[in-house]
Amino acid sequence: MSKQSIENRIIDYLEGNLSESEQKSLAAWVQEKDGNARYYAEVKDVWESSYLNASEIADTGNEWNRFKTHIQDVSIKSASQLKKVLRIWQSVAAVVAVLLLTVSFFMFFQTEADTGSLIVKTVVPSGEKSKLELPDGTSVWINSASVLSYNTDYGRDNREVKLDGEAYFEVATNEALPFKVLTKDCEVKVLGTKFNVMAYETAPVTETSLLEGRVDVALFDGTRAEIKPGQLAYANSEEGKLQVVEGNIQNIICWKDNVLKLDNTPLSEVIEKLSKWYGVQIELKNSELLAQKRFTFTVKSESLSELLSIMKLVQPLEYQIKGEQVFITILNP
Incomplete structure (x- = not known):
């Protein structure tokens, strides 16, 4: 469907005008990928600003x-x-x-x-x-x-x-x-x-x-x-x-306040947590060089690129960020 068709379908859904089969179709489209869910949210926010008070529970x-x-x-x-x-x-x-x-x-x-x-x-x-x-x-x-x-x-x-x-x-x-x-x-x-x-x-x-x-x-x-x-x-x-x-x-629960704290954490766990935190897939090369190394740092408002640049000061590495794909190569110190 075209972008305009999707937008019309979302508005029809919000106004309660979709048939059962059309609701199923829209639900399937939204769940295909995160970008679809985000576009739905953008359309919904515009629609709500016209019809609802932001503090109202319908x-x-x-x-x-x-x-x-x-x-x-x-x-x-x-x-x-x-x-x-x-x-x-x-x-x-x-x-x-x-x-x-x-x-x-x-x-x-x-x-x-x-x-x-x-x-x-x-x-x-x-x-x-x-x-x-x-x-x-x-x-x-x-x-x-x-x-x-x-x-x-x-x-x-x-x-x-x-x-x-x-x-x-x-x-x-x-x-x-x-x-x-x-x-x-x-x-x-x-x-x-x-x-x-x-x-x-x-x-x-x-x-x-x-x-x-x-x-x-x-x-x-x-x-x-x-x-x-x-x-x-x-x-x-x-x-x-x-x-x-x-x-x-x-330190464990501070994630709910938009803070990620890692304390003496092995590299494998660091990569797993950063993948979830930033919503990316990280491919790591030469991880065996850091099999015994542990990391301690705090993430607040830093972007992934900023964080990796900081990590480079502690551990030599190269990285590339391509959309939701991140490639990290560990270098010999």
């Missing part, structure tokens, strides 16, 4: 009220916080239907194949992060390349969320319904607290770090541990290992 009826979520986008490229609002028309199809989109994330409903229940899924692309508020008032900051999902009965019969990636939680207290985070390695259970969970599907362990309150971490085989403020739990369900250590929690 209500589409009782069904939406069951799981109304206040969305506040926190761009990784800006310290400013902008409230994004969108009128939502539900699709009754048992397929993905994009309902809420911003520059930094998109949210959609999906029918769970095994149970048939409706789930709300928030996807944050690489290089972005977002903040949202769950129906019970729990605040969640979602880091780059992460997916958070929960059933639409959240807050009534349970307070369970599933996480693939990293998120920081400030949990609303409810002794009758403990809050649970389900990951590939473990279940994290709390009543009311502030904590961070890093559970990327590709990572060897799930890391839970506690700022305030108490958290119970349990492997699927029943092995469990309670962690206290200032502690971290490393869970590996495949090996049946659960380890609790002391750590600098502020």
Whole structure:
């Protein structure tokens, strides 16, 4: 479709004039690549400026009220916080239907194949992060390349969320319904607290770090541990290992404030974190030269080019940035 056709289709969607099949087509186009999601957001922002007050939460009826979520986008490229609002028309199809989109994330409903229940899924692309508020008032900051999902009965019969990636939680207290985070390695259970969970599907362990309150971490085989403020739990369900250590929690959670701190970090982990932070793919050559070397630095507003230029002062290297592809060659000192 031409750019004008896409723009017209987006506006029709925002005004509730698309058929079910047209909504599916638009949803598929948006999810093809980040650039499509960004263009959608640009059109939506112009449309909203004409129809909505920036602080208004549009209500589409009782069904939406069951799981109304206040969305506040926190761009990784800006310290400013902008409230994004969108009128939502539900699709009754048992397929993905994009309902809420911003520059930094998109949210959609999906029918769970095994149970048939409706789930709300928030996807944050690489290089972005977002903040949202769950129906019970729990605040969640979602880091780059992460997916958070929960059933639409959240807050009534349970307070369970599933996480693939990293998120920081400030949990609303409810002794009758403990809050649970389900990951590939473990279940994290709390009543009311502030904590961070890093559970990327590709990572060897799930890391839970506690700022305030108490958290119970349990492997699927029943092995469990309670962690206290200032502690971290490393869970590996495949090996049946659960380890609790002391750590600098502020350094771990500062990503939600647009700061990335790396402390004595091996090169492989540095590359992985920078890839997610800047939303790029990094190809590294001669990494064996730095197999034992560790890095300590802080990223705030620096661009990737600025950061690599600084790293060159510490370690000889060459780099090329071609769009979302980055090529780094480690040189002999």
